[in-house]
Amino acid sequence: MMTPSIPELTDRARDVFRLVVEAYIETGTPVGSKTIALASGLNLSPASIRGVMQDLENAGLLAAPHTSAGRMPTQSGLRLFVDGMMHAVAPTSEERRAIEARASNAGPVEEAIAATTAALSGLSACAGLVLVPKREAVLRQFGFVPLGPDRALAVLVGEDGSVENRVIELPAGMTPGGVEAAANYLSAALAGRTLSEARRRIAAEIGEERARLDRATRALVDRGLAVWSEDGGHRPVLIVRGQANLIDPAAAADLDRVRGLLDELEGKEEIARLLDGAREAESARIFIGSENKLFALSGSSVIAQPVRALDGQVVGVVGVIGPTRLNYARVVPMVDFTAATLARLLS
Template sequence: MPAPPVTDLTDRARDVFRVVVESYIASGSPVGSRTIAQRSGLNLSPASIRNVMQDLEEAGLLAAPHTSAGRLPTETGLRLFVDGMMHALEPSAEERAAIEARAGRAGPVEEALAATTLALSGLSACAGLVMVPKREIVLRQLGFVRLSPDRALAVLVADDGSVENRLLDLPPGMTADALTEAGNYLTAMLSGRTLTEARQRIERELADGRAALDAAARALIEQGLAVWSEDGERRPVLIVRGQGRLIDAAAAEDLERVRDLLDDLEGKQEVARLLDSAAAGDSTRIFIGAENKLFALSGSSVIARPFHGSDGRVVGVVGVIGPTRLNYARVVPMVDFTAATLARLMS
């Protein structure tokens, strides 16, 4: 059900609706007319407030979870609030400094991204998400470590200090000398090159017969190239931090919802598709509850924003996931600031 325009609401209805939404976001509990009358400063009687709340419920903006309980905003109501009534709260100097400090740490870019995402998670009390394309790293060394007669560990070291490992099956008759020979050959061919560049050169040498290798070493090198190439073509890198923050006191009362949410986060390929859809625009995207099929069961919201490189192209998406009652006014600007910070990091 689409949200009605804010202009369709009377001033009184807007005032009551705003109090209900803000109280619900703060407490996670339904809000009653007596509470609004006592604390809102609207100068309305509980009976008048009940009448307004009834009208808002009939408009699909509020719901009553129990007959005698107060009201809480529906997902349609939250969409109306976010799009037409929310007053954004800029991150404080301390919050900005915490995000910038994590993004500016030394080391591989993925570590800085993970640290920044963790900082965003802590400040927003949500799970933090960041997605970037698989990078073409510059390679320094590749070696093999025998684990058993038929298995070895391929260890790849990049110029930025990052290390990746892959398990490989050893060709029949692979001797220790041939294993060393294969590692030395690959290091000589790939050092200072990207994986794509190294693969192209090695494939040419193998095809032309210029590589002085025995059959086992050649087979291992061809297998290693296949494994690393397949890895480089995988889905983008998705980093999720702070899942534990999704289990707060309110969530503990609905463990089934929490289980659904954590299961959703385990399906990283689906989360990556969601973030990829957010990369299509230049602004912050907000998905509330069932607006996105992935999180319809868990009743969760996602706030995501793309960030750009120095050439203006999108290089990643950063965001958070939390309950639908998350503090949109505070978290949306925080995601915006984190996106701007990561854009500087990736430029």
């Protein structure tokens, strides 16, 4: 059966359909004809509204979960509503300030991105998602902390205050003086550079034998750099915040669906591919239910929008995941505003 388009619906059918969808999005429960008759101002009797709702059900836009229950929109109905009937509601000034405040927090960029995603999650009552390239930090210092005669902790400090550490094995014959010499050499080579820039400089100096290091110290320098993978700056970072928002009172009646959704959120590689597929979109992409295979079983919707820098280059993707009954009119503009905020942060 072909789903009708909006022009094919009568004015009465369009009004009833819109009211059913809006009431369902607000309550999460099927909507009866009496509810529409009392709240709509359509000047139609419940019997007339039931007739229209039956026609909409026959057209595949509404469904009745039980014989005596009201109606709720089908996936096709939600798609029709989102594409042609939804009236977007811009974020309030308070919502905009809440998002911008998180993005302006001092500290590492990834922490600000995570905080902004958490703000989007809280305001939308969904799980917030963002996929951004891993930014290579400008480095400040490198050090070794001895852990025993044959092991040390390699500590890398960024200009933004970030700290990373890895345990490494010390080369045979390594002396405390050699460990100190390696740390001093690496700090001098790394300071004010990214890791990849420092690698190139060190490789050139060692290749030209300008680095005055003995064999053991040189081996420790190599190991100190090797513990950070070469492609670490190229793998995208996926941040998920607000999974608890997916467990709401309406979802409690369908815990199997919620468990499935939370399991799917653990598969970050698949989510990253989904978000990456929205990179070329001009605006927000909306996946409703089974339109997206990843979340088809959990009956969830995803809104994803590319984050574009000032020069138009796509520098990430931000979005939310929630139940199919999420408030698209409110959440889509909120995702759009968050994308613009992150664009300024990442430019």
